[in-house]
Amino acid sequence: MTILPEFSAGSGGEVPSTGINFTQEELLVLFSLLKKSEARLNAKERQILVKIERTLYEHLSIADIESRLGGTVGYA
Numbered sequence: 001m002t003i004l005p006e007f008s009a010g011s012g013g014e015v016p017s018t019g020i021n022f023t024q025e026e027l028l029v030l031f032s033l034l035k036k037s038e039a040r041l042n043a044k045e046r047q048i049l050v051k052i053e054r055t056l057y058e059h060l061s062i063a064d065i066e067s068r069l070g071g072t073v074g075y076a
Helices: 024-036 043-059 062-069
Strands: 008-010 013-015
Touching (some): 024 062, 043 062
8 A cells, every 4th residue: 555645845846755655554553553642643643644544444444444453443
């Protein structure tokens, strides 16, 4: 799976970025860590969490995500 940043700063202003590849398992680990501390996340960290959530939900059902994380996913 690829997480594509919307834009990154370039020499002439905003230019599209190529993105970074993560496996589904890596995204689940990051998702779990961020979700546990969601109430304390700053705006940028919350944007990352949302991006990971969207990517996971494109490929997995809520039940799949919960079973891989070992329980119900809480939503704030």
